[in-house]
Amino acid sequence: MAAIYEASAAVEPFFCSFGLNPKYRSAVEERGLAISGTGTDGAARVFELPEHPFFIATLYVPQARHRPERPHPLVTAFVAAAAARN
Secondary structure, three states, X not given: OHHXXXXXXXXXXXXXXXXXXXHHHHHHHHOOOEEEEEOOOOOEEEXXXXXXXXXXXXOOOHHHOOEOOEOOHHHHHHHHHHHHHO
């Protein structure tokens, strides 16, 4: 995510009432799902499978700041990853 955003931090709209129960965080990480982004409260917000060509899951809403003339960095990165595999 840091490479996609070209930054170590980002602010994104967050409207989700779901999340990872902190009780299961270590179990999720031990099985290979990396938590690559957190909220200011430390709660998991971004998940990645490091060995996958492009598996990123967010609990924030990337499309909330997407504009046709300025696509969200995740959209651009996904399209680039798909093109590279084609």
